[in-house]
Structure formats: structure tokens, C-alpha cells
Amino acid sequence: MERRQFLKNSALASSAFMVPSFVKALEGATFRTKGFKRLVIVQLSGGNDGLNTIIPYTNDFYYKARPSLGIAKNIIKINGTLGFHESLEPLQRLYDDGYLSIVNNVGYPNPNRSHFRSMDIWQTASDSNSYLKTGWIGRYLDMHAKKAYNAIEVNETLSLAMKGKHHRGIATKDHRVLYRTGKDPFLSDIAEHYNDAHLSEHNLGYLYKTLIQAKSSAQYIYEKTKIKLGTADYPQHSFGKQLKTTAQFINSGLDTSVYYASLGGFDTHANQQGTQKRLLGIYAEAIEAFVEDLKSQDTFRDTLILTFSEFGRRVAQNAANGTDHGTANNVFILGEDLKTPGFYNELTKLNDLDDNGDIKFEIDFRTIYATVLNKWLEVDDREILNKEFNYLNFI
Template sequence: MDRRKFIKNSALASSLFFVPNFVKTFETVASERLGYKRLVIVQLAGGNDGLNTIIPHNNDLYYNARPRLAISKDLIKLTDDLGFHPSLSPLRPLFDNGELSIINNVGYPNPVRSHFRSMDIWQTASGSDEYLQSGWIGRYLDQYGKQPYNAMEMDEQLSLAMKGEHLNGIATNDYKVLYNTAKDPYFKNVINHYNDAHLSEHNLGYLYQTMIEAKSSANYIFENTKVKPSHKIYPQNKFAKQLKNVAQFINSGLDTKVFYTSLSGFDTHANQINKQARLLTHYSESVSAFVQDLKQNDTFKDTLILTFSEFGRRVKQNAANGTDHGSANNVFVIGKNLKTAGFYNKLASLSDLDANGDLKYSIDFRSVYATILSQWMEVSAEGIIPNQQKLLDFI
């Protein structure tokens, strides 16, 4: 094979990791267990300041700790004690309709304040002292998936969350480009060479099989997405484009059960006010358009949206009009017929902080995952989420 062309075209395979042939042996059984419900994950990368997202507007300790950062003007009061950042106004109808559950104080024991390590913990569902090589969605695919496109990430690279031990999701930020790349005659040559060579799984067979799966997934996504293109007007930003693609996939009936999206830029060590306001505007306006799109196509009832960030921020502002890395944070869950809409639990005490001046967590994030798997995806969390986790009652 031509080495230069091999390198050029292997970019497509980067959205998938090696898929062993033996995965095929359980496809028939797995296809019966996928169900019809879908999960959309939104990652707010960088550590969103949860205390300025859900604001304790009736708490003097909040205003004393943040004399220049505290939000008082135009905040959206939801209860006598808590309210939205003004930029979250597009989510107010969801809150009022009982379609949003806000879980406060979500974290884990012995929190890590490194972006990369904390994100690994959230994506693998590990403890702070564990190092796992597979993600929680990847392990879901291992047990219940049948094809890479059963879980899709709206990016060029696949997150650790989407990588299993035997099967991984697929990553693409433009399914048309993915399809056109897969049409390259090179892939036909790859398939012919693979069939002729009878390579084993333990050498180049891994890579060949990956590229074959990539081509198959690209064809499937492209052909099925033509069924129902989205005509909803979305905001003009990259995150909104991700959600528009997800809506088109869902409304077209794609056999994808988990979608992974992200919005970055939340590491607000300095000049936080304007940065966070802009990012939360992108988030709320895009999610609002997404939900409306699903409702118009009668697919919202079968879709759950989970929003998380790898950690919160310190309670006290810093000298640069920003906030430093913290621990516990809020998690948003959006869906139809939630059991516990509004605020699932109270905000942590601002007078009883940990040794670093952070909010103390009260809910382990892995309990959120286990609840979604058990109560929404209707599968067992055993073997996916390490250790026994308490199930919550928000769905």
C-alpha cells in the first residue's frame, strides 16, 4: 500500500479505536437490549462556576465572599433562596414546565483539582485513586452495544468516556465529511487487502477492522440522516451546531443511544463575569433550541439531557476577578416527566466548607450515572459503574 495515502486516510479511523472481530459474536443479542431511549451528554469543559450558575441570592455569605463577582442584578429568582444566572433565561420555561432537575453538590471523595485528571475521573467513573482505561459509556457499549454508531461524539477525537474495552463510539463533527472520506477508493483497497491477507486481530488486523467499521458507520449515518434534516434555527456558535446535528440524528431515527457534546472555555481564573455570561448564553440558547427541535418532532419524550462540568470553583473570588479550581458542582438533567423537577436538593452550606474553601459534596456523580443507566436506559449499572452506587429519584 502507498504509505502516504495510508496516513492521509487513516484519519477517519482515529474516531474509532480497535474493534476486535469477536465483537460480532454478540451483536444479535445486544441489538435486543439497546432500547429506544436516548441520552445526550453536555460537558462544560474547564470547570464551570456552579455558584454563579445557581445563585444563593438570599445568602450574605455568598456576597461577602464575592464582592466583585456575586450576581445580584437581573438574576432570575426561582425560589426564595436560589436563582439562575441571567444568561440562563432561555431555560426558565423548562424549569417552569417541570422539565429540568438541578442536582446540587455533586462530586466525589478526595476531589482532584487538575482539569485532565478530574475529567478522566468523571469520564471513567473511577475513584480519585483509580486509573481506568475505559469510559463509562464505552463499558455500556461493551455490554449492550452492537455498532460504533450506537454512541457518537460531536468532535474529531473520541473522549475517554466513549472508549470501551472491546467496542468504542465514533467521533465526527461533520458526518458528510466522514461519509465523503469513507468513499475514497482507498477503503475498497483496504477491505480487499484485509480479506485477502486474513490478518489476525493481534497485528494489523486491528487497524483494518477499525477502518472497515468506520466506513460502515459513515455510510449508515449519512444514509439515515437524510431522512429528516433539521430546519430549526439555532444560534450561530459551534456548540449549537453540535446540538443541531444531534437533533437531526435523533429525529431521523438513527440507532444511536448516546450522544456526547461539549462546550469549552469555563476555566475562569480571571475576568470571569463576561466570560461566563457569554458561555452560559451559548449553552442555554442552544439547549433551548435543541429541546424545541425535539418537541416539534415528538422525540423529546424519549431523550434525556445531562450537563456536567469536571469540577466547580472556589467559593471565594481571587484577586484577578475570577475563581480558582474547586470541587462540588451542580448537574442539570433535562427531560420529560421527571420525578423530581426543579431543585433535587439544597445547595451546600456556605458556612461549612472543606479545608480548601470549597463546597462539600453530598451526591456522588457515579450515583447520577447509575440512576440514568438503571432508570432511563433500563440496563444494569453493574460492570459499568464501579462499586455499588445509591440510586437517586430524579427520573
């Protein structure tokens, strides 16, 4: 078994569940139906402009700060002060059905405006001055999961959020490709001869175990996933495909508690209007199709969808008709039985900004995580977040 061949095939390990002991393929695999709660996390990468997403259309300070970028026409007015961007019409229908809760002014103390650092903070649930090597979902897996497929990111690479100290989720955009990769003769040879002394004592033994576990997960996902034709019409975009695949996994009853998807391109420093309009349309159309897909199989009632971006944008527009990196933002929670549908809280005052001209955060994003962990996934949030946070009342 040549080192070159091992490295060539080790890409599968990057999406595997890092465990210290070998688990046989499909051992203890289960099929989940009604009553099994699932969390779907949607990441809007680049820093979505929350003020032009949920628009304070009666606020003079908003239009003064954004003389050409402020939106005054075609607003979907929700109440007397706030409205949706026109591209969010599909989301408005979910809002009208009571399936959406919007949490405003979400952030964290001493915010960081770097994409990479702020995303790390959101994905690890750390303080802004501390650096963690494990993600908040990864730590959940460390404590409460046994298999790689207990958390799936529908992407080619695995986010830090999904990586724990001992366990991690699995990343795949196409479970059929993952399965074919897992059928590689190299991996079959490892699985067959793993307990041979020359392999189990090899200094790469830990990675061999990882590859075997990835093969096990690939086989489980492939064998359990069923093609169920629905009426949902997903947008022809990679994000729409991610949610369509996620719905297929959920409706097949995979033993998966957490799914992770992402939509990028929100770093709108210049010419923001067209870019954000297009991206918000893709997001809203895909989310509506996703909910319709789940409802058709009666799995939406057991699914909670959380949408976040690593930060919002500056209140004032810049010279390039865009917005620069800001701080607090809105977070969307979608589910069937929300306790507080609609606007969870009011938008902060735009005439009372921080020293940098940014929105002051009101709600620590980790209070949302704590609520989801405790009230939805029903685990001890304190041992995962390493701190105690108050719970919000949206679920």
C-alpha cells in the same frame, strides 16, 4: 499498499468502534423511532462556576466571599433562596415547563483540582486514586452495543468517556465529511481485499478491521440521516451546531443510544463575568432550541440530557476578579417526564466548607450515572461502574 498511505488515512480509525472481529457494512442496521431511549451528555469544559450559575442570592456568606464577583442584579429568582444567572432565561422556560431537575453539591471523595485528572475521573467513573483506561460509556458499549454508531460524539475527536476495551463510539462533526472520507479508494481497497492472506495476517490487521468498521458506520449514518427542517433557531456557535446535528441524528431515528457534545471556555480565573455570561447564554439558547427541535418530531419524550462540568470553582473570588478551581458543582438533568423537576436538593451551607474553602460534596456523581444506566438505559449499572451506588429519584 504503502505504509505512508495507510497512516494518512488512518485518522478515520480514531473515531471507530474497536472490535476484535470484522462486521460487514450495515449488517443488522436498524432504524429507531418512538420508545427508543437516548442519552445526550453535555460537557461544560473548564470548570463552570456553579455558584454564579445557580445563585444563592439571599446568602450573606456568598456576597462576603465575592464582594465584586457576587451577582446581585438581574437574577432570575426561582424560589426564596436560589436564582438563575440572567443568561439562563431560556433554561428558566424549560424549568417552568417541568423539564429540568438541578442536582446541587455533586462531586466525589478526595477531589482533584486538575482539569485533566478531574475530567478523567468524571469520564471513567473512577475513584480519585485509581486510573482507568476505559470510559463509563465505553464500558456500556462493551457490554450492550454492537456498532460504532451506537454512540456518537459530535466532535472531531473521541472523549475517553466513549472508549471501551473492545468497543468505542464514533466521532464526527459532519456525517457528510465522514462519509466522503469513508469513500476513499484506499479504504474501499481494504474492504475488497481484507480476507486476502497478506492482509488478514498482516501485523496491522487489527487496525484494518477498525478502518472497515468506521467505513461501515460512516455509510450507515449518511444513508439514514434525513434533513428535517424545523423552526428551532440555534445560536451560531460550534455548540449550537453540535446540538443541531445531534437533533438531526435523533430525529432521523439512528440506532444510537448515546450522544456526546461539549462547550469549552469555562476556566475563568480572571474577568469571569463577561466570559461566563456569554457561555451560559450560548448553552441555554442551544439547549432550548434542541428541546424545541426534538419536541417538533416527538422525540424529546425519549431523550434525557445530562449536563456536567469537571468541577466547580472556589467559593471565594480571587484577585483577578475570577475564581480558581474548586470541587462540588451542580448537574442539570433535562427530560419530559422527570420525577423530581426543579431543585433536587438544597445548596450546601456556605459557612460550612471543607478545609480548602470549597463546597462539600453531598452527591457522588456516579450515583447519577448509576441512575441513568439503570433507570433510563435499563442496564446493570454495577457491572459498568464496578461498584454499587444508590439511585436518585429524578427519573
